[in-house]
Amino acid sequence: MRTTTELPGPPPPAARLLVGTYVALMALLGATVWLATLDLGRASPYVAFGIAGAKAALVIGIFMEWRAEGPVVRLVGFAAVFWLVVGAALTLADYLTR
Amino acid sequence: MLVGVGAINTALLLTSSLTAAWAARLAKGPRTAWLSVLLAATALLGVAFLGLKGYEYVRHYQDGLWPGTRFAPPEGAATPGLEMFFVAYYVLTGAHALHVTIGSVAFGWLARLVASRPDGTPRARPVELAALYWHFVDLVWIFLFPALYLLRQGP
Numbered sequence: 001m002r003t004t005t006e007l008p009g010p011p012p013p014a015a016r017l018l019v020g021t022y023v024a025l026m027a028l029l030g031a032t033v034w035l036a037t038l039d040l041g042r043a044s045p046y047v048a049f050g051i052a053g054a055k056a057a058l059v060i061g062i063f064m065e066w067r068a069e070g071p072v073v074r075l076v077g078f079a080a081v082f083w084l085v086v087g088a089a090l091t092l093a094d095y096l097t098r
Numbered sequence: 099m100l101v102g103v104g105a106i107n108t109a110l111l112l113t114s115s116l117t118a119a120w121a122a123r124l125a126k127g128p129r130t131a132w133l134s135v136l137l138a139a140t141a142l143l144g145v146a147f148l149g150l151k152g153y154e155y156v157r158h159y160q161d162g163l164w165p166g167t168r169f170a171p172p173e174g175a176a177t178p179g180l181e182m183f184f185v186a187y188y189v190l191t192g193a194h195a196l197h198v199t200i201g202s203v204a205f206g207w208l209a210r211l212v213a214s215r216p217d218g219t220p221r222a223r224p225v226e227l228a229a230l231y232w233h234f235v236d237l238v239w240i241f242l243f244p245a246l247y248l249l250r251q252g253p
Contacts, residue, residue, distance in 0.1 A: 012123040022116040026109065033105050036248035048244035055112075055240045063119040064233045 013062055021062040028055050100154055104247040107150050108239065111198075114143035115236045118205070118229040125225035137209035137225070140232065144202035151195050158184070187246055194242060197235045204228050 032051040040047055061067045066077055121136040162170035165185045208228055212221055 012126050013119070015120075015123070018116060018119050018123065022112065025112045025115075029105065029108055029112065032244060032248065033101065036101070036244075045244075045249055048248050049241070052241050052244050056237050059115060059233055059237055059240070063115050064230055065122075 011068070013065060013068070017062060021058050025055055025058055028058075099247045099250055100157065101247050103150055103154055104243055107147050108243050110143050110147045110150070111236045111239050114140045114147070115233055117143065118232045122222075122226045122229040125222040133221070133225070134209050134213040137205050137212060141202045141205035141209060144198050144205065144232075147198055148195060148202070151191065151198075183250070190242055190246065194235065194238055197238075201228070201232045201235055205232070 028051050032048055035047055035051075036044070060077070066074065069077075117136045117140045121133055121140065124130055124133045124136065158164065161172055162168065163184050165181050165188070169181050169184075171180055205228060208221075208225060212225075215221075
């Protein structure tokens with residue numbers, strides 16, 4: 001019977017890094033809610049989704065431990081996001097070009 | 099839209115991602131009682147999210163914002179495409195809520211499993227996989243929140 005829980009792979013992120021990431025995520029949430037109350041005109045979606053992209057990068061990079069993984073895992077992760085963006089762009093193509 | 103409720107729900111999910119990531123971190127190390135606590139906390143934060151989401155749905159229904167023959171938005175709030183927006187809103191948030199439900203059950207189950215096994219059986223892999231799933235559910239919400247709550251004018 002296995003008595004160890006050691007797994008192959010990179011060491012888990014440090015506690016301080018996890019808390020720092022969380023604080024940054026909450027700050028970005030506060031920023032995006034505040035900026036939504038301002039009239040930014042046509043820049044609004046770029047600001048809102050830019051902040052969402054930054055939050056996503058933190059979650060993927062630190063919480064999902066993408067940062068500590070090897071090149072193959074990174075490549076697969078990047079490909080998944082890439083095709084997701086392609087799918088979303090094709091879905092919205094008609095709406096965005098009218 | 100109830101932007102305040104949406105913001106609180108975003109904060110709940112971000113907090114649950116921290117507890118999930120911390121659980122995955124602890125699961126790789128020596129045995130600790132905190133692992134079960136963090137797994138349960140993640141599940142409870144998911145349930146809290148669902149509770150607030152349900153509250154929002156009830157409010158929308160009371161405001162006549164349920165698509166179909168009963169669709170009757172408040173006076174002055176009706177804009178072109180509003181009903182279509184709410185169809186997309188319910189499909190997107192409903193599919194997301196279903197996945198939050200699955201994740202909450204998974205984390206609750208893991209918390210119970212870890213608490214009931216004092217022999218330190220392998221637990222890192224299931225916790226790590228559940229955390230990856232949970233972070234992805236969080237990621238989807240990170241984009242749904244600005245798309246549905248912040249960039250939308252009107253009710």
